Amino acid sequence: MPTGYRMGSTRISLWAQAWPARTQFALGSWQEALETAERAAARLAGAGIEFVRPMAHWTGAQIHALRGDWESADHHLRQSAVGLHHYEVMAVPAALARAQVAEARGEYARAVEALAPVVRVPHRACIDEPGLWPWPDVYANALVMTHRVEEADAFLTPYEKLAEARGHRSTLARLGLVRGRITAARGDVTAARERFETALAHLAGLPLPYDRARVNFAYGQTLRRAGKRRDADTVLKNARDAYSTLGARTYVERCDRELQAGGVNSSRGVPALSRLTAQERAVARLVAAGASNQRAASELFISVKTVQYHLTRIYAKLGIRSRGELAARFREDADGTGR
Incomplete structure (x- = not known):
């Protein structure tokens, strides 16, 4: 549909820019996504249509955080902020923006805190439906990374069942990333490998480079922690290449640190x-x-x-x-x- 304002509804025009920005982000066209989001934000500034505001700024916050532009990311977070009693269509993207910026910073406790209001929403059908708001994997991953493994397991299970019932492959891949971390945290590295490989198989043929990079990064981290350094090196390099192509400097640097920690084919550095x-x-x-x-x-x-x-x-x-x-x-x- 047309994304320009053509003597019609400003609200529809704004929605018609906010959602394609998410699509462009998922497809890896981040510069286009950012430009789309910025156009929506600029139009929104004079429109006064509050309930579109968090959605319009979510993509900008996430992309700038992944690029390491924290000042711009924080600007979008401020613009997307909402109170406790706003509509779900406002609260969920605002919470996701905060959580994904926190995840990019490696601040997983803050990611849990950001998504806690979404967990408490009483009417859940639209919020939990796979493919609409990609929040359950972000929340569950943050639980694992803050050593709340059993809580993450209990939280994740119903979402896995729903995604399986829907046959929603990208959601199964994102949730599979977390299931792999949980399985490894319980000491079963072989089963964890299978979980990660299944997650990657779900993404096979899907044009979702960021999701694939994210699975590979978690997979590589898990292998390195388990002492499988050579295997971790290969997987982490795949993640690094994908992040580099996307321009996700924050995660390129994190991949580099993981590769250095693994010590495979790395130089000894300065004296x-x-x-x-x-x-x-x-x-x-x-x-x-x-x-x-x-x-x-x-x-x-x-x-x-x-x-x-x-x-x-x-x-x-x-x-x-x-x-x-x-x-x-x-x-x-x-x-x-x-x-």
Whole structure:
């Protein structure tokens, strides 16, 4: 349908831009999606049609976050914000925007918090229907990443059954990503592999590059944590290539950190860092860049205690005693003055 305003309904014109922006995002045409969303946002500024506002800004918030443009992402989040008692058609995209920006930052507790109001909505038929609002996998994934595995399992099961009943392949793939994480968290890596491979099979032939990259990223993280470094290296490189093509700089950098942590085919780097293991280098880079222990743990899919253990060894190997000294050592190495 025409997306321009042609002496008709402003409301319909805005909807006719907001939904194609989501379609363009799903298909990997992110620049077109962003331009479509920006046109809708510009038109909305003078229209005063409030219930379209969150939908119009959702895509902009997500794309800017995935590109690492946090200032622009936060601008769209502010524009999409709603209160507790707004219509579901406003509340759900607003919550998804907040959750997906938080996920891009690696702040999974905030993603859980953002989607909590959606979980509590009493009338659920349209909200839970596969293919409309892609929120259950984002929420369940954040639960797993915040170590709430049993809660994630209980939450996920009815959505898996509904998606299976509908035969909705992309939803099954997104939920399969989380099921793979849950299965691995319970110690069954072989079954987790099968879950991830099934998720990728659901996406076969579908033009959904971001969904495929997201499954591969979770798959690679899981394999690396299980010690399957060479297999993880292959899967993570697939994810990295897809994210790079999309322009998702945030996740390209996260893939690079995962690959460095795996240590397969990676160089030892600058002289001071050559004393560290691959996992220690990954932790050191994040902490030196200002990440908290919790953030580093989430980024590398390891426990906070493991981060603390690695930091103790890093400090001992490098002869330093603080995060400030670690950051200074990285600066020295970047300048070529490290020892």
